[in-house]
Amino acid sequence: MNFSYYPGCTLKTKAKELDMYARKSAEALGVTMEELENWQCCGAVYPMAEDEIATKLSAVRALAAAKEKKQDLLTLCSACHHVLKRVNDDMKNNEYIRTRANNYLKLDEAYEGETNVVHYLEMLRDTVGFDNLKKAVVNPLKGRKIGAFYGCLLLRPSGVMAFDNAENPTIIEDFIKAIGATPVVFPCRNECCGGYIAMDDKAAAQKQVERIMDSAVEHGAEELITACPLCMYNLDANATCHKLPVRYFTELLAEALGVK
Amino acid sequence: MHDTNKDMAEQVIRMSGVNPRKCMKCGKCSGTCPAYDEMEYHPHQFVAMVEKGRIEELMASKSLYKCLSCFACVERCPRNVEPAKLVEAVRLLVIRQQGKNYLKAEDLPALLDEKIPQQALVSAMRKYSK
Ligand code: SF4
Ligand code: SF4
Numbered sequence: 001m002n003f004s005y006y007p008g009c010t011l012k013t014k015a016k017e018l019d020m021y022a023r024k025s026a027e028a029l030g031v032t033m034e035e036l037e038n039w040q041c042c043g044a045v046y047p048m049a050e051d052e053i054a055t056k057l058s059a060v061r062a063l064a065a066a067k068e069k070k071q072d073l074l075t076l077c078s079a080c081h082h083v084l085k086r087v088n089d090d091m092k093n094n095e096y097i098r099t100r101a102n103n104y105l106k107l108d109e110a111y112e113g114e115t116n117v118v119h120y121l122e123m124l125r126d127t128v129g130f131d132n133l134k135k136a137v138v139n140p141l142k143g144r145k146i147g148a149f150y151g152c153l154l155l156r157p158s159g160v161m162a163f164d165n166a167e168n169p170t171i172i173e174d175f176i177k178a179i180g181a182t183p184v185v186f187p188c189r190n191e192c193c194g195g196y197i198a199m200d201d202k203a204a205a206q207k208q209v210e211r212i213m214d215s216a217v218e219h220g221a222e223e224l225i226t227a228c229p230l231c232m233y234n235l236d237a238n239a240t241c242h243k244l245p246v247r248y249f250t251e252l253l254a255e256a257l258g259v260k
Numbered sequence: 261m262h263d264t265n266k267d268m269a270e271q272v273i274r275m276s277g278v279n280p281r282k283c284m285k286c287g288k289c290s291g292t293c294p295a296y297d298e299m300e301y302h303p304h305q306f307v308a309m310v311e312k313g314r315i316e317e318l319m320a321s322k323s324l325y326k327c328l329s330c331f332a333c334v335e336r337c338p339r340n341v342e343p344a345k346l347v348e349a350v351r352l353l354v355i356r357q358q359g360k361n362y363l364k365a366e367d368l369p370a371l372l373d374e375k376i377p378q379q380a381l382v383s384a385m386r387k388y389s390k
Contacts, residue, residue, distance in 0.1 A: 014377040044383040045329060048348045049275040055386065079379055156331035157342075166335055192294045192330030199371045199384055200325060200363070204298050208328075229377040237375065 001127055003074035003118065004066035005033040006084065009041045011077055015229035021250035022076050022120055024259040029128050029136060033074060036065050042083040045196075053100045059087035060101050064111040072116040074123060076250070078228035082153040082161070085117045089160045119154065119163065121171055121227065121249070130178040138258040140180025147221030148172030148183060149212070149246070150190045151231045166190065172225065175249065179256035184222075188215035195230035198238060206238045213242040225249040268315040268353060276349035280311035282339045289333035289343045298326040303333045303343035310346050315353070324351040325362055325388065355390045363388035 011019040026033050040058035047055040062084060066073035075081035090097040092113025102110045118126075124133055150169055158166035169190060173183035194208030212235065216224060224246045226232050235246045254260040273280070283304070290302035301309065301323045309318055318324070327347045334342045354360050363384055372381075 008379075009382060010377045010379040014375065041378075041382060043386050044379045045386045047386070048345045049352055050277050051275050052352075077379070079383070152328075152330040152332070156335040158335060192328045192332065194294065194328055195380065196328050196383055196387065197295075197326070199376070199380060200388075201298065204295065204326070207297075208294055230379045230383070233375055233377050233380065237373070 001030070002032040002034060002071060003123065004069050004071040005035045005074045005076075006039055006042075006062050006080055007035060008039075008075075008077045008080035009044075010229040015077070015232070015248070018076060018227070018229065018248040018250055021248065021254035021260065025250060025253045025257050028257045028259050029133070031123065031128065034069070034071070036062055036073075039065070042080050044079045044083065046083045046086045050094070050096060053097065053104065056087045056090065056097065056101060057104060059084050060091060060105060060111055063088050063091065063113075063115045063117070064105070064107055066115045067111065072118045074118050074120060076120045076227065078151060078153040078226075079230065081117065081119045086160055088113050088115060088117050119227070121154075121175060122163065124175060124178075124253075125171055130174050133175075133178040134180075137179055137256045139256050141252060141256055142180050144181040145184050145220055145222040146176050146181050146252070147186050147216040147219070147224045147244070148176060148189055149193070149216075149224045149226045149231060149235065151226065151228055152190070152192045153228060155190055172249065175253075176225070179252060181252070184216070184220050186215045186219040186221060188212045193231045193234045194238070195228075195234040198230075198234050202238065205234055206240050209235055209238040210240050210242075213239050213244060216244055217242045223247060225252060265313045265315050268319075269310055269313040272310055272315060272346060272349045272353065275352065276342070276345035278307075278310075278342050278345050278349075280307045280341065280346070283307045283311070283341050284339055286338060289337050289341070292332045292336045294330060294332065295326045295328050299323040303347070306346045306350070307341055307343050310350075315350065318350045319354050323347070324354065329387070351387070352390075355388065361389040365389070
């Protein structure tokens, strides 16, 4: 199975491991990730205002490039996934935005939201299948108690993201089971880590992280996994009393598949 | 003065696509908001104040920069009002004015540390600067 792949700015710099282990694991699973040529930074925040058109264009360019290759667009970073998925929804369902974005871009054929945006975790669930993933595991992570930190961007708003049940998701727990470890469900796993405010108001970010770490520790997690470089940074930099190690889910995947 | 506010309220409604009159004032958005303690005006108040045309007060409030864009208020509102879109629209009214950026590119170096991901810088510029 071949996918167009959108890595995003951070996966080329501070989150190289998220990208590298994803590529190695995909190869082991028979999935080909074809990085889009000339992709541009998605902007990391979905511009919510209807009249914000220019800020949505880099996402539209990536979506249109995947359409041209007749491939689904694979994402890895939670923020890129969020932006691409929501802009795609606008291009499909919001005529005001669709018309204006196409007026700017003047593509050979207007883009109207045709591309499927697929997160790497969704690819594991829906294309590979967690049962097949389990069979491909050579080094099951037995005995490890892992908390899935979903955060906000993959899940909300669920009407558009359609990633999983936004209040009681299971996809990352199912992933953890497939790689042979024990998932630890904790209440704050789908709360906001406060990453966006980490630069402007450190105390507020610390408060958010404290709540999440306390909740994870209290429920018996010994490590956390995430798909978001900003969660990764914030959970690490702004943990005060409790501090669990945080890893990208792809690193554990590569470990289990014996390709780390 | 009142008319400016009214025009701005209409603009906020247009930009956000939110209809504040759908709100049934249950307070669930504010109850779930992780930035509640840091905010002077809470998500349900944004909805009520936009409805009443109290835009200048919102524009002057630091609450605009405390929203975490977590979409909890959007997800959990039983009336699908989407309060976060109002916070963003009012913030845009402020930062689209000449010289009113909340964060300037020159401010960034002082805020950096070794590990800060590009994503944090890009998103801060997108949220706080035009
Ligand atoms: S949750 Fe929705 S209906 Fe309830 S107060 Fe907030 S905006 Fe209004
Ligand atoms: S999106 Fe903003 S206003 Fe809404 S719940 Fe999150 S922090 Fe609060």
